Amino acid sequence: MSSERDYTRQINGILAMTITDLDTGIIRAQRLPTNAKIDDNPEVKKIMGNDSLGRETNIGSYITAFKPVLTLSYSGEYLDLNALKKGRKIQTIAFDNLILPKEMQVTKAEYLGITTGKVGFGIPADATASASTLSETLESVELTQQPFDTFDPTELNSYAIGENFARKFSTDLVARRAFVHIEVPMASAKSARYLTEDTIGPQKIEILAKSTNDTVTLVRIPQATIDPSGTGFDPKAENIDIVFDLSGLGVCDPYSMYELTDTIYCDR
Secondary structure (H helix, E strand, O other): OHHHHHOOOOOOEEEEEEEEEOOOOOOOOOOOOOEEEEEEOHHHHHHHOOOOOEEEEEEEEEEEEEOEEEEEEOOOHHHHHHHHHHHHHEEEEEEEOEEEEEEOOOOOEEOOOOOOOEEEEOOOOOOOHHHHHHHOOOOEEEEOOOOOOOOOOOOOOOEEHHHHHHHOOOHHHHHHHOOEEEEEEEOOOOEEEEEEEEEOOEEEEEEEEEEOOEEEEEEEEEEEEEEOOOOOOOOOEEEEEEEEEEOOOOOOOOEEEEEEEEOOOOOO
C-alpha cells in the first residue's frame, strides 16, 4: 500500500558506488563523490515545415548524435583523484632527485634535526643546498653555505645544513629575524607515489542512490572512459569534477536505471 512518502519520493543522495577497472578487475578503493550527474548530451535535428497560416514551424525531430557523460563531483583535491581525473596510473618508486623547499623565519641560531617519519628526516649533514633572503632594499640575496660542524656565526648571510635537516644561521640573520627560503635535496632513494604516463583504461561503474522514502535506485554503467580535458592541480580546490565519456562502439544503452523495492539498511 503506497503512502504519501512514496507519492512524493525523489532521489536525494548516493549510498554507494564502485569503479572497477575492466583491464584488471580491481575496484578503486576511494571515498564516495558528493554527486554523480549523467548528461545525455543528445544532438537533435529538427524537421521544419509550415503551419496552416504559412509560418515555418517545427513539425518533428530526431537524434543525430548521442554523447552521454558522467560527472563525479568530489570535495577537495588529493593525488588519487587527480590521477583519476587525468586518466593516469599511480606508482610507488624510489627517487634520488627530490628537492625539499622550505620557507622560514630565522628566530634562533640553531634548529634541531627532524624526527623520523617527518619531511626532512634522512637529509645528510652538509648536503649541497641553496638559500636566499631579502636584503634591506628588498633584493634577493644568496646565502653562503658553511660546513655544519665548523660553522662560524659571525660570517654574514650564511647558514649550514646538519643531519636530518638541522640548520644553523649567522648572527645577522637571527638579529633581523630574516625570512629565508631554502632548497635541499631529500634523502636518497626516497619512496614516493607519483603519476606515471600509463593511462587508465575503460571502467565499469555501479551507483546505488537513495530515495526520500528509503527505497534505492541502481544505476549501471557497463563501460566508461575517462575524459582528461580541463585537468590541472589546485591545492585549495573546494571541489573537483571527474568526467567520464559513456558512449562507445556497439553501445545501445550507455547506462541503465533500476528502481528497486528494497529499502536501505545500516550495518550493525
